[in-house]
Amino acid sequence: MMLQRVGAIAVSDDPLHVPRACDGRAPDVFRPGGWVQMRQYRENEPVDFAIVGTGAGGGTLACKLAEYGFSIVAFDAGPYFRPLEDFASDESEQTKLYWTDDRIVDGANPLQLGSNNSGKAVGGSTVHFAMVSLRFRPEWFKSRTMLGYGADWPLDWREMWDYYTEVEQALKISGPVTYPWGPPRPRYPYRAHPLNGAARALAKGCEALGIKWTETPLATLSAPRGLAHPCVYRGFCVTGCSTNAKQSALVTWIPRAIAAGAEIRDLAMVGRIEVEPSGLVSGVHYHRDGAWRFQRARNVVVAGYAIETPRLLLNSATPRFPDGLANSSGLVGKNLMAQSNQAVWGRLEHEVRSYKGPPSLAITEHWNYEDKGKDFFGGYSYMSQGPLPQLWANTLFSARGLWGDRLVEAMKDYNHVVGLKIVGEMLPQESNRVTLADEVDQYGLRIPRVTYSWCDNDKRLIDHSLKFMRRALEAVDATDTWIQDDDTCHLNGTARMGSDAHTSVVDVDCRSWDIPNLWICDGSVFPTVGGANPSLTIQAIACRTADRIRALARQGSMRRANILSMQRG
Amino acid sequence: MRLPGERDLIVMAGIAGFSMALVSMLSAASAPAARSDTRLAPRRNRSSQAQTVETARKLNRAAGMLAASVLADSSVEHYRGSFKNKAMYTPLLVSALTMATSLHGTADMRPFAHKARDATYLVAAATGLVGSGFHLYNVGKRVGGFSWQNLFYGAPLGAPMAILLSGLLGFCSERVREAGRTRPRIFGLPAGRAIAAVAGAGLLGTTGEAGLLHFRGAYHNPFMLLPVTLPPIGAALLLSAAGDRSGRTHCVARSWMRLLRAMGLAGVGFHAYGVSRNMGGWRNWSQNILSGPPIPAPPSFAGLALAGLAALGLMRAHPDA
Numbered sequence: 068m069m070l071q072r073v074g075a076i077a078v079s080d081d082p083l084h085v086p087r088a089c090d091g092r093a094p095d096v097f098r099p100g101g102w103v104q105m106r107q108y109r110e111n112e113p114v115d116f117a118i119v120g121t122g123a124g125g126g127t128l129a130c131k132l133a134e135y136g137f138s139i140v141a142f143d144a145g146p147y148f149r150p151l152e153d154f155a156s157d158e159s160e161q162t163k164l165y166w167t168d169d170r171i172v173d174g175a176n177p178l179q180l181g182s183n184n185s186g187k188a189v190g191g192s193t194v195h196f197a198m199v200s201l202r203f204r205p206e207w208f209k210s211r212t213m214l215g216y217g218a219d220w221p222l223d224w225r226e227m228w229d230y231y232t233e234v235e236q237a238l239k240i241s242g243p244v245t246y247p248w249g250p251p252r253p254r255y256p257y258r259a260h261p262l263n264g265a266a267r268a269l270a271k272g273c274e275a276l277g278i279k280w281t282e283t284p285l286a287t288l289s290a291p292r293g294l295a296h297p298c299v300y301r302g303f304c305v306t307g308c309s310t311n312a313k314q315s316a317l318v319t320w321i322p323r324a325i326a327a328g329a330e331i332r333d334l335a336m337v338g339r340i341e342v343e344p345s346g347l348v349s350g351v352h353y354h355r356d357g358a359w360r361f362q363r364a365r366n367v368v369v370a371g372y373a374i375e376t377p378r379l380l381l382n383s384a385t386p387r388f389p390d391g392l393a394n395s396s397g398l399v400g401k402n403l404m405a406q407s408n409q410a411v412w413g414r415l416e417h418e419v420r421s422y423k424g425p426p427s428l429a430i431t432e433h434w435n436y437e438d439k440g441k442d443f444f445g446g447y448s449y450m451s452q453g454p455l456p457q458l459w460a461n462t463l464f465s466a467r468g469l470w471g472d473r474l475v476e477a478m479k480d481y482n483h484v485v486g487l488k489i490v491g492e493m494l495p496q497e498s499n500r501v502t503l504a505d506e507v508d509q510y511g512l513r514i515p516r517v518t519y520s521w522c523d524n525d526k527r528l529i530d531h532s533l534k535f536m537r538r539a540l541e542a543v544d545a546t547d548t549w550i551q552d553d554d555t556c557h558l559n560g561t562a563r564m565g566s567d568a569h570t571s572v573v574d575v576d577c578r579s580w581d582i583p584n585l586w587i588c589d590g591s592v593f594p595t596v597g598g599a600n601p602s603l604t605i606q607a608i609a610c611r612t613a614d615r616i617r618a619l620a621r622q623g624s625m626r627r628a629n630i631l632s633m634q635r636g
Numbered sequence: 637m638r639l640p641g642e643r644d645l646i647v648m649a650g651i652a653g654f655s656m657a658l659v660s661m662l663s664a665a666s667a668p669a670a671r672s673d674t675r676l677a678p679r680r681n682r683s684s685q686a687q688t689v690e691t692a693r694k695l696n697r698a699a700g701m702l703a704a705s706v707l708a709d710s711s712v713e714h715y716r717g718s719f720k721n722k723a724m725y726t727p728l729l730v731s732a733l734t735m736a737t738s739l740h741g742t743a744d745m746r747p748f749a750h751k752a753r754d755a756t757y758l759v760a761a762a763t764g765l766v767g768s769g770f771h772l773y774n775v776g777k778r779v780g781g782f783s784w785q786n787l788f789y790g791a792p793l794g795a796p797m798a799i800l801l802s803g804l805l806g807f808c809s810e811r812v813r814e815a816g817r818t819r820p821r822i823f824g825l826p827a828g829r830a831i832a833a834v835a836g837a838g839l840l841g842t843t844g845e846a847g848l849l850h851f852r853g854a855y856h857n858p859f860m861l862l863p864v865t866l867p868p869i870g871a872a873l874l875l876s877a878a879g880d881r882s883g884r885t886h887c888v889a890r891s892w893m894r895l896l897r898a899m900g901l902a903g904v905g906f907h908a909y910g911v912s913r914n915m916g917g918w919r920n921w922s923q924n925i926l927s928g929p930p931i932p933a934p935p936s937f938a939g940l941a942l943a944g945l946a947a948l949g950l951m952r953a954h955p956d957a
Contacts, residue, residue, distance in 0.1 A: 244784045257854045261789040262779075270779040282785060290856040291913040299915045299927070310915045 082146035082153060083163060086334045086355060088189075093325055094149050096318050097294035097311060106328045110362050114138040117351045117364035119337045119379060122191015123605040124589030125370030126316030126324070127234075131613030133327035137620075140330045140362055142353055144375075145187035147333035148194065148317065154309035158457040161306035164188055164195045168514070170374070171504050175520035176553070178405055180374075183305065184558050189333050190317025191372070193602060195307050198286040198314070199427055199450065199490075200240050201599035202231045204249060204435050210595050216444035216524075217495055217595035221566040221575035222611075228252065230607035235284075238314040238606075239292050242284030248436045257289045260298060265421035265451040266429035268485045272539030278433040283450060285425055286314040286602075300424035302453060320606075338512050340367050340383040340392060340585070348392070348585045354510050368577075370589040370609075373403055373558035377501045377591065378515045380562070393562070393579035393587070398572050400501040402563055404596045405519065405555035407491035407529050410452065411536040413545030418482045426453035434532070435598045443527035445492030446598035449536055452486040459484065466551045485545055487536040490556060492598045493525045501561055519555075557601050562591035576615040577608065588612050685747050687953040688812050688820055693742050694946035695809030695831065699757065700738025701939030702802035707731035708932030709795065716926045717791075723770060726763060727799055734760040734802055741809060749814040757806030764800020771796055788852040794845030798936050801838040805943045808834065812950065820950065820957050828951035829878040835943040836874035839867045839896070842936050853929070859906055862899055867937060870896045874944050883955040890948050896941035903934020 080087070087094050088105060095101030108114050115137040118125045129141040146163075148154070155161065166185035172178050186192025205224035210217040232253050235242075242255030259282035262270065266282075273280035287298045287308070298312035311318050321331060335355040343349045350363040369376050377400035381391035391399050427450035435446035454462060456478070463469045463477050504516040521529075533550050540548050565571025568580035573592055579585045590605050710727040719725060737756040744750065771791035778786045787793065808831045812820045820827035846863040855861060873889035880886070911928035912918050925931065950957050 257856070258788065258852050259785060262785060267779050274779065290853045291910075292856065296913065296915040297927075299923075312915075 082148055082333070084334075086332070087147040088331045088333045093331055094147050096149055096151070096322065099149070099151050103322070103325055105325050105330055107330050108138060108140050108362075110360060113350065113363040113365050114140050115364070116140075116366045116368055117362050118142065118368040118370060118588075119351060120191060120370035120372065120375070120589060121189050121321060121331060122186060122316055122370065122372065122589065123193050123602045124191075124372075124609050125368065126190060126193070126320040127606045127609035128368060128370065128588050128613055129329045129331075130320040130324035130327065131610055132616060133324045133329035135613060135617045137616075138328070139324065140332060140364070141324065142332050142335040142337050142351065142362075143187075143189045143191070144336040145189060145191075145333065147189045147331065148307070150194075150307060150309055150311055150318065154303075154307040156301070156303050156309070158306055158455050161195070161303075164192075164307050166375075169506065169508050170514055171506070171516040172519070173516065174499070174518040178517055178519045178555055178558075180517065183556050184405070185372070185374075188317070189331060190315045190321060193286075193315040194317050195305050196286075196315070196602055197305050197427055197600070198425060199430070199600040200235065200238065200242075200284045200286045200603040201430075201432070201448070202249065202252065203227070203597050203599055203604055204432075204446065207595060207597040210445075214438070214444065218563065218565065218570075220594050221564055221571075222608075226611065227604075227607055230610045231603060233610050234603055234606040238286045238319055239288060240284050240286055240314075241289040243282045246284070247279040247281050248432045255284055259283075260285065260287070260289050260300075260425065260428055262428050263300075263421065263424040263451075263453070264419035265426075265453055265485055268415065268419065268543050268545075269429040269431070269449075269451040269487060269539070271543045272487070273431050273433070275542035276535075276539055278431055280429055280431040280433075283425075283427050283430040285428070287425055288312045288314065298425065302422045302424055302426070303455065304425050306455065336510055336512075337371075337379060338382065338510055340369075340379065342383070342385050342388065342392065342582070346387065346582065348582055366584040366586060368586040368588050369562075369591075370587070372589050373561045373591045374501050374515050374517060376587060376589060377561040378503065378513075380587075381501075381503050382512055388581070393572050393581045393585055395581045396569055396572060398497075398563060398570070400561050401497040401499075402495040402560040402594075403499040403501055403517070403519065403558065404493050404495055404560040404593065406557045406559075406596055406598070406601075407447070407489060407493055407521075407525060407532075408554040408556040409491070409529050409533055410486050410488040410551040410554065411533055411540055411548055412484060412486040412551060413540045413548035414480055414483045415485050415543070415545055416483070419485045420482050421451070421453040421484060421486070422455055423453070427451055432599070434535070441531065443524050443531060445494065445524065445528055445595075447489040447491035447528060447532050448598050449487050449489045449532065449539075452488050454484070454486070456481060462551060466553070467549065485540065485543075487539060488551075488554075489529075489532045489536070490598055490600055491525075491528050491532055492596055493528075493555075494522055495560055495563070495595060496520075496522055499560075557590070557596070559590040559593040559596045559601055562587045563594045564592040565594060576619075577612045586612070586616075688815055688950070689745060689747050691820075691946050691950040691953070692809045692813035693744070694949065695805050695812060695943060696738045696741030696744075698835075698939050698942035698946060699760075699802045699806035699809060700735050700742065701935055701942055702798050702805065703731045703734035703738060703760070705932050705935040705939060706795075706799045706802065707735055709798075709930055712925060712930065712932065713792075713795070721770075727767060727796070730760055730763040731799055731802070734799070734806065738802075738806060741806070741813075747813060749810040753806065754810050757803045757810065759803070761800050761803030761807065764796045764798070764803060767796030767799065768793065787848060792845060792849070794841055794848070797838070797841050797845075798939075801834065801841075801940065801943075804834055805831065805939075819954060826954075826957045828947050828954060828957035831943060831947035832874045832878040832951070835940050835947060836871040836878065838940045838943070839871040839874070839937070842940060843867045843871070846933075846937075849929075857906075857910075863903065863934065863937060866892075866899055867896060867940075870941065870944065874947070877948060877951065885952055886948050890945060893941040893944040893948065896944075897938045900934045900936065900938030900941060903937065904931055907931045907934060 092102040093105040118141040121143040166187040167181045208220040208224045211219045241257040295311040337353045339352040430450045432448045503513040562572040714724040775790035822830045850860040907929040914924040
């Protein structure tokens with residue numbers, strides 16, 4: 068019977084509709100048509116951890132926990148792609164990497180969802196992320212106490228510094244020989260990539276304005292690594308790397324997880340977490356192969372990113388937890404934080420060809436580390452840009468209203484376009500939130516409503532950055548500069564960590580205050596976002612969480628701690 | 637199929653020339669190497685004229701090996717740079733000329749310096765100096781100046797030194813050759829020791845170049861450590877031999893030079909493997925030869941090792957050389 072199924076899968080190899088990780092094997096992402104052995108678990112025997120999501124949080128945690136000897140099943144609603152075969156140099160085709168299910172957005176500044184801030188694939192949005200791998204500024208972990216805004220993290224930056232190192236080594240980050248900001252860090256395992264024309268423009272602008280810049284630490288290889296080739300500077304990074312140079316969760320943590328005995332279930336949408344009468348969770352209901360199924364588990368980890376994580380917790384409400392799971396604080400879904408992603412664009416007389424190579428090869432974190440001269444809280448970094456042609460045409464249309472002949476004329480200048488774009492800190496506000504709408508999606512699950520409005524501080528930060536970047540572009544003789552003032556990236560918050568059960572959803576170990584065998588491990592746990600791309604921090608937190616879980620298990624206190632915290636609750 | 641353009645033809649000719657030269661250098665190099673294996677005391681009674689000519693020919697061979705490496709390397713790298721500056725053709729022409737001159741010298745048994753060879757070698761040395769200036773200028777003008785980024789990806793600062801060394805060794809060769817009946821001297825210095833010092837310094841410089849570029853590759857393969865560990869030891873042995881007046885035969889130094897020669901040639905294989913590890917491997921050769929490790933670069937070590945061997949041989953024949 069098993070043989071027949073293997074044959075059936077080989078015949079209809081459509082990753083978007085037929086699961087690939089079945090029958091004891093998963094795709095080998097490094098070999099066209101290849102497979103790796105994968106352990107499989109029975110649904111009616113509880114695994115140690117059912118992990119919902121396989122991106123920066125879930126993928127990393129699945130790997131680390133499997134390597135520590137726990138039995139793991141990790142679910143992802145998206146397909147299990149083979150980058151060498153499934154990824155085209157075609158922006159439209161590659162929208163298959165995005166989470167484009169129905170959602171409702173509202174608020175004064177509704178978020179644009181469904182592209183750079185979402186991912187629906189094994190590996191999550193790391194499959195198409197821009198690979199920017201930054202550490203947080205240490206003070207951000209205590210931003211309330213030290214900088215006077217936001218909320219303090221329960222984590223200590225010195226501990227995080229070690230976990231950052233672990234992730235940088237695991238992803239063979241290519242970075243500068245010395246990093247110009249923050250406390251010392253170990254040398255990046257691989258050297259920085261060569262700068263492209265857009266990055267050189269950023270560098271010249273910074274030098275003209277007297278601030279530091281550096282090569283961006285990137286999760287793409289500058290030298291061979293095992294079966295993965297070094298980057299060929301194809302430039303399609305944010306639509307999926309077809310050479311495996313990008314060190315996404317799909318080609319790093321997930322293969323390690325499978326080798327260590329984890330099972331990955333692709334095209335498996337988790338719709339509800341089951342809660343026992345005791346108040347503990349006992350497994351997850353998930354939709355796969357056209358049917359709802361149930362996987363028993365001793366612990367459940369939610370790692371669905373800042374929209375799907377609260378949605379699942381809210382959709383799992385029971386009579387005992389009528390407001391959703393882990394929500395005694397009422398904060399599940401609240402304090403959603405995007406990051407501002409405004410840009411200044413211009414034209415250089417000489418060709419830039421900004422689309423060559425990774426899009427953000429140079430960066431300045433000056434305004435993350437400099438507190439003087441600001442009329443706002445928080446910080447921002449800005450990076451060189453390399454928009455692909457379709458995105459660029461869309462930007463010209465949506466931000467400048469160009470169409471017809473004017474759009475064609477503007478596109479003729481594509482090779483001369485130069486731009487700078489921020490990743491800016493937005494402050495946590497309870498009114499920015501994810502709630503459930505009454506409409507349901509294709510699985511019959513209530514869809515999320517995402518409400519977002521900028522606060523005055525957000526606007527001041529954006530304003531500051533746009534003025535500064537305009538000066539930076541004009542300093543390199545860019546002409547026709549214009550501002551793209553409405554864009555956001557990255558989603559965090561909605562299940563913040565903290566040291567008080569009344570003001571946070573999870574504790575420092577990413578364990579929910581209310582249900583001791585329910586964990587949340589992704590960008591949702593961020594109390595603040597900083598002005599740096601979050602992926603490295605998410606992965607560092609996942610590594611730490613895995614270590615803490617192992618430590619708790621070694622003490623034999625997983626269950627005992629459960630009871631203790633239950634009593635406290 | 638698209639016909640190859642002018643530039644492609646030049647590069648293909650460069651690569652072909654490199655291959656031919658490598659083969660001829662190697663076949664010539666293997667014979668005397670076997671003969672010199674006998675660990676005899678200095679053969680003072682041997683005809684000093686024949687000895688100096690043989691040493692001179694060995695030096696021609698070393699200079700030719702370096703020139704061949706420069707020809708192929710600068711062909712590939714300057715092709716990659718689209719010969720943006722017309723001056724980028726210079727090292728191709730000069731190294732080709734130097735290689736031809738060296739082949740001529742290797743075949744020439746006469747104990748006289750050759751004016752055309754002398755001139756060519758001096759031009760080669762001058763090209764190395766001017767080239768270094770060009771490369772310094774290229775790195776310095778890039779945004780960030782002399783930063784790691786520009787040292788990694790700008791014009792390689794050490795590369796033009798190879799043609800300078802080739803010219804110097806060739807020049808030395810002519811001085812040794814014409815000194816048939818007297819003690820070979822170069823600028824008043826004992827020739828054997830001077831050449832040993834030049835080769836030793838060359839090894840150190842080439843180590844610097846390999847170290848920089850292998851650091852750029854993050855030493856991802858442990859074998860990348862070999863060319864930054866073995867040559868400095870060889871350089872130390874050569875330099876100590878240059879300063880040693882005890883008349884010893886320096887068999888450790890000679891063995892080390894043979895090791896470096898082997899390493900330089902094995903490096904071609906390692907770099908060919910490195911090319912295969914880029915996307916598409918050798919099937920995508922036209923791209924990967926440019927983006928992978930430079931295949932013609934490692935024989936520079938072999939060329940310098942040959943020069944070191946020649947110098948040590950000369951010192952054995954003429955303890956006061």
